[in-house]
Amino acid sequence: MPARALADFLDNNGVNYHCYNHAPAVTASEVAQSAHIPGRHMAKTVIVDVDGKLAMAVLPANQYLDPEKLRQALRANRVELASEDDFKDCFPLCEPGGEPPFGNLYNMNVYVDDTLLSEDWLAFNAGTHTEVIKMGMGDFLRLSQAQACAFAMLH
Template identity: 50%
Template structure:
């Protein structure tokens, strides 16, 4: 069960969280619509390659990643989106594309878009396409120790 690794970690650290089950959805915007949670409040995890290393870029569902800005703010020489083939084996306990933004559990650096930290809570995939976890952003930040940068912009309707 994909959720177990994450919930065990949260429980060991005495973190308060709730699990939200929803109908099958494969992208963050659809999850937002299905769960009636605003897209700005759902975090999506995008796997990127920064100078050849895999990393997580975490941003609101209603935003898009700006790779040029991420490259500039990290000081990287090369940056790009990782293909599913490059990272699928890194998350053996997760459904492909449903990785939680806990890079510390997968030996990956985590970059969080500053647009995501404006809310008190963070909501994200829990390793499946039918489960979310909602928890305090402060707890997430304490456990993951992400680098907070400006690298996203709101999607226009």
């Protein structure tokens, strides 16, 4: 069962979504493979520190985050990957690394890479390392209040 707050949030907003169980996997690429989801549709959430404030960067599982590109896109002074110690208490009821890409549930801004916007649906961790949620891109953008910009780079 996905994190209760996430399921309630999606249900209360009338979102059509599907939850899938898969073999335990930690990295977004492993999750995509285990859940039989193309890497371009599997969104990974990377927690970043943007000028001292935690935020979520959401990008395809088959790409890497380029902090410098995100810094430039946001016109920020500093963007760096947050350490797990920085955010370990921010996601109650979620396994570390299983955070869903809805920063608004956790008082964080969400930035989504432009390359995801070309897809009509995406999948993401549902708070655990054994469940993913698949939903339409339009619903994701509306509910996550994500700001689109370019910050991903290919492997």
